Amino acid sequence: MKEIHAEHAELAGEFNKDEDRVDWHDETLWWIRAKRDKAVNQLPEWERLRDAASQIKDHVLGNLDTYLEQFEANALQNGVKVHWAANAEEHNKIVYQIMLDQGVLRMVKSKSMLTEECHLNEYLKEHGIEVIDSDLGERIVQLAEEAPSHIVLPCIHKKKEEIGELFHIHLGTEKGNSDPQFLTNTARIHLREIFLTRKVALTGVNFAVAETGEIVVCTNEGNADMGAHLANVHIASMGIEKIIPKKEHLGVFLRLLTRSATGQPITTYSSHFKTPQNGREMHIIIVDNGRTRQLGRPDFRNSLKCIRCGACMNTCPVYRRSGGHSYHNAIAGPIGSILAPNLDMKDYADLPFASTLCGSCSNVCPVKIDIHQQLYKWRQVIVKEGYATKTKKVSMQVMSNTLSSPTAYHLAGKMGRFVIKYAPFAVNNRLNPWYKQRDLPSAPEQSFGEWYKENRKKQ
Amino acid sequence: MSTSTSRDSILGKVALNKPESTPLPDLSFFINGTAAVTEQFITILGNIGGKAHHREGTIDEVISTIKNDFPELKRIYSSDPDVRRALDLQFVTPASGHAFEDVDVAIIKAHFGVAENGAVWITDDLMGNRALPFICQHLVVIVDEKNLVPTMHEAYKKIGSSKYNYGAFIAGPSKTADIEQSLVLGAHGPKSMTVFIMA
């Protein structure tokens, strides 16, 4: 089920029509980046922690098959049912089958970007299963029939007045009340009823420990726990890359995760699920969905180290000013832009270009993914695979010819300055976007090359 | 179901595509714990919306403080034998967490606390029921001062290979800032968390 969508530039252009909202979005996310800075500067060992996390994840990628088998064996030992899904469709079918086996038509689900990636909600809905997202931000976008625009802050694109209106329509709150405290309390009451009545709860997985077979789920709201502990069946969906070797490695990751994400020292809840509760079931679904393909791309495999903190989004000057939906992918921002082309190179060919390659993303990444380098490399791959637009190809060839010939270059330079000086409105269409909001420099009388020839005799 | 085929094919692709193995880092560098753990724990817990009482005294005194802090409370619950004795709670074994839906205050003992983030480590044997620390309106945790550690590295050293079926680090009340980044305490779980650090 592929939706037709516009490219990032166009969607970002739409977002920019409301400058106040852009400013608000930018400043709010920058504020979170500032909180992150404050938190990480309290740990003098921060950069060494990042190194350690990166090394642990590198090690995992080099031994992933061994650790997956070890994890599976321990999870089975713990009484957990383990499933393997090659792709999104198989993942969704497994979830559906578990629902059928329980004879249950309603599910409560806490945040899982993997299930967004797999479009699980849509799939289950088509099969008559009702899914209620329990993370407040996710519940809000679900009521709005939208996708999350940020992996940690799903409704960061929404103003409280819009949320108040959604609650008025769907949850019957009084019209015009958009007080966050009031709205949150309304959601608390609404979702408590859901937690108490749902027999199946699905959660994501932040870390899966090979040596013990336990999974760790991190939330601030407590929604994963409320769902899982009150249901008869707990389903946890995880990508194959969530594995870490030992429990002691959690010390490194839990110190990094939330400081990077929101500037908190740790999430309110870091829950370690090892065995099912007495008389109940726990299922873990281990999902590939393109990850093994990414593992086989040496330039891009280390994107699999991502722990989904969202720091690269908060720091990204482009993300902050284009909004998560402009990336038309479950995971937006810089990390989404290097993960998405692996899923569908044609559909996401625009994303690696939605960046200035400023490099801030790589610097905040707690597992040191070279995000901006991968954006650059994806551009090369996308062009080579033939997904660049035709006009771009022609203009680049002209540029290449000009820049590899001194004569052609000097001639073009003269013409270029001529054009800018005397006919700024007659300039070629391709350059027009510059003029929309910016002027070009005034043309100098002579180029440096010409000046040098006149003023220095050396050559 | 094609699960077992998928298992083999995933593991096969991983084996084929994985990079060369690299060594795991040595984490001993991060163990350096002589910080003023109690002060730090109290400060951080305050920063994240929790509250700490640092005191000497008995469980009875703890309970009288709680009753003072929560004058409105109707149902107080604990699965800890000492607390239950002090509260004179009759023994009940609820079949499921649903039974705690009307608990105003849950009192739970923690194995230890972590100074750098204000978290306490609680396992299911101390909870009685896994749902309890989440479904209650207010959470009270008792931890011995001698069991405060500086960072998560010491925390996992302390956990070691101890046995549990479920365990959680809990740091402060349940919270959300999903609506315009306005912080609200009491998202789905407890609206407050009080930690008694027993000297």
Added chain:
Amino acid sequence: MTVGLFVPCYVDQFYPGAAIATLQLLEKLGVDVAYPANQTCCGQPMANSGFEHLTGDCNALFIKNFAEFDYVVAPSGSCVLHIKEHLHHPISEKIYELSAFLTDILNVKSLPAKFPHKVGMHQSCHGQRGLHLSQMSELVAPQFSKPGSLLNMVEGIEIIPLDRIDECCGFGGTFCVTEEAVSAKMGVDRVDDHLKHGAEYITGVDMSCLMHMEGILKRKGSKVKVIHLAEILNGE
């Protein structure tokens, strides 16, 4: 010591003043500088657009022009970074951005320059995060700034504070036209930060970022000017 001066194409064509200042500054510091006349471009505009495979001839020309020198110096962090990361030739070991060359090779401790103005320092991303010309705000590491230290040697200069000390200006090569809305908004925001803090000039190590901000300043009708670092350091 012989130094080949590499002048990026857009500096050659639009901002010869920055190149002249670079040349004069190096000469003033006693360096034997020459400008190979047949140079064009580092190839970055194509490579960043995904066409690195078309840069072969451009690279060959670059190597031909500069192979004979002990060092290559350019008044641009971005072009130098591109050569360093993508040319895969020994020449990438001896190319320096101007402020790094002054700091690391010439070990400049004082300059006879004077510039009695309020100046905002723009940290161009490629120079800062790519070449580590200054410490980056994301890292937990000691502060330093090569261009900043050089500016501090200038008499009368007042460096103004900024709310966001190292946010990208949004130029990004072809990004400035392919992502017009976001690019321009980034530029507007960056310029506003300087204006808010009373800058009379915005300086930096990369004319491309400055060109972007100049485009916005001009459109706004602002009197604030952009000026390359070399022009301040070469000021009398």
